[in-house]
Amino acid sequence: MPGLTSPDSTVLLLGLFLIAGVLTAKFSTRMGVPALVLFIAVGMIAGSDITGFIYLDNPYIAQLIGILALIIILFEGGLQTKWTTVKPVMKPAISLATIGVIITATIVAIGAKQILGISWAESFLFGAIVGSTDAAAVFAVLKGQNIKNRLTATLEAESGSNDPMAVFLTLTLIELLLIDHEGIFTLLTSFLVQMGIGMIIGLGFGMLASFSINRINLDSSGLYPVFALAFALLTYSMAALMGGSGLLAVYIAALVIGNQDLTYRHSIFRFNEGFAWMMQILMFIILGLLVFPSQVFQLDIIYKGLLLSILLMTVARPIAVILSTLKMNFDMKEKIFLSWAGLRGAVPIVLATFPLTSGLENSQLMFNVVFFVVLTSALINGSTIKPLANKLKLTGPARPNPVHSLELVSIGKANAEIVEYEVNEKTSVLGKTLEEIPFSKDILVNAIIRKNELVTPTGKTHVKDGDILYILVPKKKKNELKRILNEPSTELSNRSE
Structure with a gap:
């Protein structure tokens, strides 16, 4: 050229x-x-x-x-x-x-x-x-x-x-x-x-x-x-x-x-x-x-x-x-x-x-x-x-393509992370309000995506099937967060009472 x-x-x-x-x-x-x-x-x-x-x-x-x-x-x-x-x-x-x-x-x-x-x-x-x-x-x-x-x-x-x-x-x-x-x-x-x-x-x-x-x-x-x-x-x-x-x-x-x-x-x-x-x-x-x-x-x-x-x-x-x-x-x-x-x-x-x-x-x-x-x-x-x-009837339900996105600007020395968690019918937090979930005071749900729309969470917000939670958590408490999200519903209910 x-x-x-x-x-x-x-x-x-x-x-x-x-x-x-x-x-x-x-x-x-x-x-x-x-x-x-x-x-x-x-x-x-x-x-x-x-x-x-x-x-x-x-x-x-x-x-x-x-x-x-x-x-x-x-x-x-x-x-x-x-x-x-x-x-x-x-x-x-x-x-x-x-x-x-x-x-x-x-x-x-x-x-x-x-x-x-x-x-x-x-x-x-x-x-x-x-x-x-x-x-x-x-x-x-x-x-x-x-x-x-x-x-x-x-x-x-x-x-x-x-x-x-x-x-x-x-x-x-x-x-x-x-x-x-x-x-x-x-x-x-x-x-x-x-x-x-x-x-x-x-x-x-x-x-x-x-x-x-x-x-x-x-x-x-x-x-x-x-x-x-x-x-x-x-x-x-x-x-x-x-x-x-x-x-x-x-x-x-x-x-x-x-x-x-x-x-x-x-x-x-x-x-x-x-x-x-x-x-x-x-x-x-x-x-x-x-x-x-x-x-x-x-x-x-x-x-x-x-x-x-x-x-x-x-x-x-x-x-x-x-x-x-x-x-x-x-x-x-x-x-x-x-x-x-x-x-x-x-x-x-x-x-x-x-x-x-x-x-x-x-x-x-x-x-x-x-x-x-x-x-x-x-x-x-x-x-x-x-x-x-x-x-051959070998297909399942259509896989949704999320239209939302959450871009995080951060530096490596931060001591906290945003965790994305999708709620389903087996999730222990399903149906509960955010204040009923026994999160530590420094673990915060700061955004919910529901049916491709942003929901601003409050303590009275109920968690529904299909919700995507964005949770701010200190790195040292990530294991605690995972334990709460993954434990059986009855155990979670007893703890919240």
């Missing part, structure tokens, strides 16, 4: 890409198309084959940006996941993330051998690349949907924990193709070590991050989200350097942090939500730039890609789900939905760059077909998830 230096052009393009990504996300819901498909389309349009605006053929750059983005997306997804929701579905999620990936990869590999005409080792490499569901795609498509919590939690936990298996299989098969010296026992041991180290590092750094966030007094509340994000990057790098699964470590650390009682919890969550969206936009646009449509949308690639997509969506994934969830109390409707909602996204495309950087034979063919499979999966599966859930 005339008159602009290289850094200026880069900053301009970054701004344009982010604006295009945000607008794309805005209109994707109305169009019924997953946002990630449109992000990829933006990258492809800006690439060399269509407008010639940007030329990118360096898989190392795409790989680096993809891994960094996945760290942040997994971290944000883990923060938002409640342990009480995930705990009941851990068994099927882990089974799908391990056994399910192996079954899917094996079936797809058999198809790839026949359809692509490559060696068996390369076929299993292709199967491993597309064998796992994608956290970025699953989190983005399921977010805000009113699909049953059990199914949503299973899919999110599976996609958050199956990346290690896909990464392990991909890298191992590349090593076998290049070196061919590993034995089955060695490979199995290596996998278990990676998973074990990832879990230990994730738990350890998750607890360390939670402790540090609550104990340190920073001069600006805006530093707390940055501090939390730094732990995500540190967790990944430490796990990877120690031979463990960095992505699994990040997800587990985020689960631990997100289920702790944190200082500036909402600031941390909102910052990471926005940052995850930004990285998702950049990641898919960069992956779109890496693709040359003239190579991908050839009749030969389209034909082979469609056959493998159909095999993946209608045979491999359903068989993997059925076998991985045997005797786990999922009915056939739920298994159909779990099969269809196993989206492929950024992870397979990022993994497909590893054969490119390794210089394997047929690596460009595999990358092009993987990209086409991901595109069709996101376009077909992603756009039909909600209608399928409605058809």
Whole structure:
């Protein structure tokens, strides 16, 4: 672009890409198309084959940006996941993330051998690349949907924990193709070590991050989200350097942090939500730039890609789900939905760059077909998830999107916090006036949101179902507040009398 230096052009393009990504996300819901498909389309349009605006053929750059983005997306997804929701579905999620990936990869590999005409080792490499569901795609498509919590939690936990298996299989098969010296026992041991180290590092750094966030007094509340994000990057790098699964470590650390009682919890969550969206936009646009449509949308690639997509969506994934969830109390409707909602996204495309950087034979063919499979999966599966859930009657009550907001300006050295508490039918304070609740004199309900309207509280104000209370409490009395809000109604009534 005339008159602009290289850094200026880069900053301009970054701004344009982010604006295009945000607008794309805005209109994707109305169009019924997953946002990630449109992000990829933006990258492809800006690439060399269509407008010639940007030329990118360096898989190392795409790989680096993809891994960094996945760290942040997994971290944000883990923060938002409640342990009480995930705990009941851990068994099927882990089974799908391990056994399910192996079954899917094996079936797809058999198809790839026949359809692509490559060696068996390369076929299993292709199967491993597309064998796992994608956290970025699953989190983005399921977010805000009113699909049953059990199914949503299973899919999110599976996609958050199956990346290690896909990464392990991909890298191992590349090593076998290049070196061919590993034995089955060695490979199995290596996998278990990676998973074990990832879990230990994730738990350890998750607890360390939670402790540090609550104990340190920073001069600006805006530093707390940055501090939390730094732990995500540190967790990944430490796990990877120690031979463990960095992505699994990040997800587990985020689960631990997100289920702790944190200082500036909402600031941390909102910052990471926005940052995850930004990285998702950049990641898919960069992956779109890496693709040359003239190579991908050839009749030969389209034909082979469609056959493998159909095999993946209608045979491999359903068989993997059925076998991985045997005797786990999922009915056939739920298994159909779990099969269809196993989206492929950024992870397979990022993994497909590893054969490119390794210089394997047929690596460009595999990358092009993987990209086409991901595109069709996101376009077909992603756009039909909600209608399928409605058809199978697997939806719950619509999840309300609160229109209120309460922004708190504070410094880290304050000795009090605002606690947000939502009242429901099981809440002990339901139906009582504020003066009947035995709060200490320095615990104050200073705002109530009722049906999206602000209610100024007084001692005579009754607490109703659905109310959102904003309670000012000294940090040293947060445990006392939690005890009062969570104790049984009869006990609370006796205390108030």
